[in-house]
């Protein structure tokens with residue numbers, strides 16, 4: 018599981034000041050106190066939003082403030098309430114107090130929310146029988162956000178098939194991705210942004226290594242693969258490592274079948290990479306002669322066929338999510 022983390026500083030709004038004022042008309046011997054109360058400060062609210070996929074935005078903006086309450090005024094007028102500051106985070110975000118590490122809330126459901134910093138109460142104006150009272154400041158604290166990222170799309174394939182290249186080419190926010198714990202040269206996780214249908218794509222470690230090195234790696238592979246909706250099976254169709262692409266395809270298929278129902282039930286796309294190399298042509302013909310399987314031809318390096326691939330992935334994910342709802 019990949020973990021996304023962020024630390025943010027939040028400050029709720031301060032309460033507005035109460036007003037000290039007196040009302041008097043020509044018939045009154047004593048002036049009457051009529052100062053209104055200050056408004057309450059705005060709260061800092063964190064809400065889960067199913068449309069948001071990562072915590073990336075919180076690495077760029079780390080400070081959040083809610084508006085202060087307005088001051089009270091004469092004729093008993095209360096100050097306006099400060100506007101809340103609402104932070105939208107992905108579903109499944111765990112909210113903690115950063116200093117103590119104590120859990121504040123696990124936002125598991127869409128639209129679930131929590132106030133993490135309370136606005137200060139407004140001060141009392143002198144119209145109160147007990148007299149005026151000063152306003153209170155807004156709460157201020159450091160919050161830790163933590164999200165287990167679930168890849169929507171997992172890529173499997175032999176080493177050097179071009180998995181990392183594909184991920185970095187279709188993840189448009191490269192500079193942001195670089196801030197994950199992974200190196201830029203070998204990205205294992207990419208965020209493919211879109212107004213409505215962003216998704217996360219990941220290089221799933223271990224299907225081939227798992228087959229050779231035993232159970233531990235295989236389990237690790239499964240843990241990652243289990244929750245992805247689509248498996249992209251990537252073949253180096255040019256055989257640029259000296260292996261036969263058709264044999265690579267068969268070996269990976271064999272591994273997928275070994276894992277049984279969990280993987281068999283998933284959408285699978287076979288992607289033939291490196292079609293920019295001249296050797297690709299012959300292998301593609303051989304492939305079609307031997308298998309009924311459709312393949313999507315791409316060059317991750319030269320950006321051939323990548324838009325079509327991304328569109329296809331989006332379409333499948335869209336179908337899946339409308340089925341979930």
Ligand SMILES: Nc1nc2c(ncn2[C@@H]2O[C@H](COP(=O)(O)OP(=O)(O)O)[C@@H](O)[C@H]2O)c(=O)[nH]1
Nearest residue numbers: 176177178179180181182290291316317318319
């Ligand atoms: N000619 C060609 N080379 C590619 C293509 N995609 C990746 N490569 C090269 O293949 C090598 C392995 O790529 P990489 O993305 O690291 O593979 P991974 O091990 O599956 O992550 C690198 O030298 C890439 O530059 C492609 O579409 N065409």
Ligand SMILES: [Mg+2]
Nearest residue numbers: 180181203220
């Ligand atoms: Mg790689």
